[in-house]
Amino acid sequence: MTEKPVLRVLAGDPVWPPPVWLMRQAGRYLPEYQAIRQEGGFIARCTTPDLATEITLQPVRRFGMDAAILFSDILILPWAMGQELNFVDGEGPVMAPVRDVAALGSLEIARAPERTAPVMETVRRVRAALPPACTLLGFAGGPFTVACYMVEGGGSRDFAATRTLSYSHPVFFDRLIELLVQGTVEYLAAQIEAGADAVMLFDSWAGILPPRQFASRVIAPTAAIVAALNQRFPGVKIIGFPRLAGTLVADYVEQTGVDCVGLDTGVDAAGIAAGLPETVAVQGNLDPMLLIAGGDALREETGRIRDALRGRPHIFNLGHGILPQTPPGHVADLVDALRQVA
Numbered sequence: 080m081t082e083k084p085v086l087r088v089l090a091g092d093p094v095w096p097p098p099v100w101l102m103r104q105a106g107r108y109l110p111e112y113q114a115i116r117q118e119g120g121f122i123a124r125c126t127t128p129d130l131a132t133e134i135t136l137q138p139v140r141r142f143g144m145d146a147a148i149l150f151s152d153i154l155i156l157p158w159a160m161g162q163e164l165n166f167v168d169g170e171g172p173v174m175a176p177v178r179d180v181a182a183l184g185s186l187e188i189a190r191a192p193e194r195t196a197p198v199m200e201t202v203r204r205v206r207a208a209l210p211p212a213c214t215l216l217g218f219a220g221g222p223f224t225v226a227c228y229m230v231e232g233g234g235s236r237d238f239a240a241t242r243t244l245s246y247s248h249p250v251f252f253d254r255l256i257e258l259l260v261q262g263t264v265e266y267l268a269a270q271i272e273a274g275a276d277a278v279m280l281f282d283s284w285a286g287i288l289p290p291r292q293f294a295s296r297v298i299a300p301t302a303a304i305v306a307a308l309n310q311r312f313p314g315v316k317i318i319g320f321p322r323l324a325g326t327l328v329a330d331y332v333e334q335t336g337v338d339c340v341g342l343d344t345g346v347d348a349a350g351i352a353a354g355l356p357e358t359v360a361v362q363g364n365l366d367p368m369l370l371i372a373g374g375d376a377l378r379e380e381t382g383r384i385r386d387a388l389r390g391r392p393h394i395f396n397l398g399h400g401i402l403p404q405t406p407p408g409h410v411a412d413l414v415d416a417l418r419q420v421a
């Protein structure tokens with residue numbers, strides 16, 4: 080039996096009080112991250128093991144989180160396969176769009192292991208440095224979400240080019256998704272081999288699709304990744320985060336085989352959980368805005384979500400990533416409120 084609370088929950092056991100980590104816990108709201116940030120570009124930070132290891136450990140050290148999430152990005156995989164990527168201050172990622180067969184043909188999974196070797200070195204170093212009860216989470220983007228950025232050439236309010244292309248050139252879009260499924264399996268397998276205890280798929284834009292497209296572009300590729308990883312690493316735990324999926328969460332859980340599902344802020348966590356098999360863990364749901372507001376509102380809602388999911392396998396987390404303007408003291412308050420149980 081593992082002594083890591085997060086892994087126990089992922090195995091289907093309720094743990095009380097629930098273990099906690101926060102999406103985007105490593106990053107811009109921390110002064111100790113800002114200090115490192117002066118030293119170069121974002122991709123360089125992700126691919127310099129000294130820096131990425133330190134940034135991964137910062138929130139664990141400061142708040143005693145029950146999990147560390149590897150400091151990297153979901154766009155490192157397309158970058159490692161050969162797509163041009165830059166992070167522009169104040170603008171986010173900018174990529175050379177992939178919208179035709181020539182651009183798709185220039186991407187190669189075989190190129191990725193060399194470019195992501197420093198990421199795997201980071202995983203090994205973090206693994207060696209973490210306290211024994213702390214779980215190390217590897218991650219990748221969900222194929223659909225990664226495709227959104229790849230086709231669009233960066234972020235977007237509605238990913239109109241991507242969604243249009245998926246209807247007008249479905250064969251092309253399927254090939255892109257298939258490439259990402261294969262690339263993601265290899266990338267996550269390498270993280271697991273380097274020492275990640277479990278892995279998470281961030282599918283941040285999953286819920287912008289209508290149900291039939293959600294089935295083919297989110298559920299099917301996720302199921303393929305889960306099946307391939309389970310075959311290679313029997314017993315490995317996988318968290319899926321189909322953000323904005325709403326009523327489709329139950330289908331997602333049932334048809335992908337994930338061990339845990341991340342819930343965004345838009346659902347009633349206990350209501351959704353009641354419709355899932357009782358050994359499937361849930362994670363998430365707290366509004367990141369509450370972490371900015373702090374105070375009684377934060378403490379009360381933290382306690383409410385925790386108590387509403389009592390008796391279920393539950394990992395406490397936010398419904399989306401920590402925002403940069405979050406006061407670090409509020410994160411400490413959240414962890415404290417969560418662990419104060421009668």
Ligand code: CP3
Pocket residue numbers: 101102103104105106107116121148149150151152153154166170171172218234281283399400
């Ligand atoms: O959670 C963590 O602390 C681990 C690291 C992590 C980052 N990005 C670091 C990062 C993780 C798990 C991600 C996931 C990610 N990246 C997602 C899925 C989750 C979500 O928030 O929806 C997405 C869509 C991306 C793509 C991405 N990366 C965007 C759109 C941006 C720019 C906007 C933003 O949030 O900053 C990034 C940059 C990025 N990724 C930063 C960090 C710490 C900021 C870089 C900096 O300014 O130093």
